[in-house]
Amino acid sequence: MRTKTYTLKKEEHFNQILSENSERIQRICRYYNSNTEDQKDMYQEVLVNIWKSLDNFRGDSAISTWVYRVAVNTSLSFTGKTFKQMKLIVNTDTQNLSSILDDESLETKHKEEAQFNQLQNELNQLSVIDKALISLMLEGLSMKEIGDVIGITEPNVKVKIHRIKAQLKTKLTGGVTYEF
Amino acid sequence: MNFKRKNDNINLDQLVGKLQKEDNRYANICKGLKVVYWVLIPIYSLIAIDTYIDTKELIDLFAGLLFVGSFLIFAIIMGDFQKEYNSVDYSLPTLNMLKKAFDRYKPFRPKALWAVAAFFLMDAGFYLSSSFKDRVVDKQIYVLAIFLASVIVGLIIWYFKYKPLYDNSKRLIAEIEGE
Known part of the structure; x- marks a missing residue:
């Protein structure tokens, strides 16, 4: 029961972050990928990492700064193809x-x-x-x-x-x- | 799960599955191994006691306890890895995240010494146990060969899979910290 409540709260928080920062994350993804499919892959990876790191958000920094951290760190991801193919697209x-x-x-x-x-x-x-x-x-x-x-x-x-x-x-x- | 669809290009229902899979994948492997070791601990404890009752040799009881100690160390190591995989944090400042990644991808970590200690406890258990009295020297050679082969295979895997990551993190840390 406690776990279910916790998951619902986490989902709610995640949805809120997503609704407020979705465009910001997409912009960061566009900086590093010219291909729309790669942008989508990176966007998903950023969301995965936001979900994984959500429990560690203590509110010490602005949520936008926190989201940028996750996005930039994901772009430096060691396992994904992003790191090898990384280009800055403006x-x-x-x-x-x-x-x-x-x-x-x-x-x-x-x-x-x-x-x-x-x-x-x-x-x-x-x-x-x-x-x-x-x-x-x-x-x-x-x-x-x-x-x-x-x-x-x-x-x-x-x-x-x-x-x-x-x-x-x-x-x-x-x-x-x-x-x- | 009830994620809002904020981006039509992304299937968030699929994403939820990916999120959960990512959360649990590595941790579950370690959790499984941890459970196996925790199951083996009472079994080998009972075997050690049973053998001691049969042989009345304290050395057999001691050998059994060495096996148990070895499993206990492996169980604790797996628990620690499970915790580590569950707590990878991408929201740290980039430099901190890189330093943590650099530590994770090191070929020899302090934690690995505990696994070596567990391995040698097991070896000592084999050596002392009356069940393995014959051809002790031969068996020690086999055990050492297995140990060396394990280290070599581990290093080969590290070289091809993790060394590039280790080198990249090292280079990026140097770049960020450089003036």
Whole structure:
């Protein structure tokens, strides 16, 4: 009887998280998979992991941060095909895309299709962790929230994001080496 | 189960089955083995007592207790693995999750030493038991060969199945922690 009540409560909580975060999870899945079938597979895997981890949610962080953690960790999953095939896919309508290209001249240029394609290619050259950081930035998370998801300090996130931006700028502006 | 259908592309009824399967799969294997060992413990305890009554040799009772001790250690190890499989947490910060995964995929874990200890307890039980008095040296060679073969097979499985995961987690941890 107690188990049944517990399961019902867990289902209710799961449904609530799903209704509030379904689109968020789907966006994360789209970042890593161009193929809709792969997106669906990853979406299911994220839900499986949310279900498995639900008992560990203590409310220490916002539910959205918690969901991002599960989604990013799933994308780094060691057993699934996602890890091997992982690519960061951004669309022209992706919110906060300009936050990567915060240089004014580049921001203008990124509207051009050629540069967008180049950006897409460069994003896919990033390491797995850098892709995760960029995907969270594209989601509009603050540096602190990104730090909470990845498990590093806010200054460390800033350094890493700065470095990624510098790398992208260097490559998009013709390969001039960026000095720190 | 009554999950709401929030996404038409996903069959959530099927998902529920997958969720439950994932929850129980690994834990059930360990649970099954744990039950087997807990069943063997009283059986071997009774056999040890019965043998002692027959032979009046304390060494037989001791050998039986070594077997029981070995099963007890295996039962505890399986219980621990069952708990571990049930508590994999994907909601931890990525770095913590990776560190835990790195520990899980290590070829030699401290927990494995307990299995080695259990194996040698069993071997000592064979050695002391009057039922296995003949050709003790030969039997020890066989036991050692079985032990080495088990370790080698385990390492081969680890190399092909888990080493890439171990290496990946190590690399990602280094990348996250690097400035």
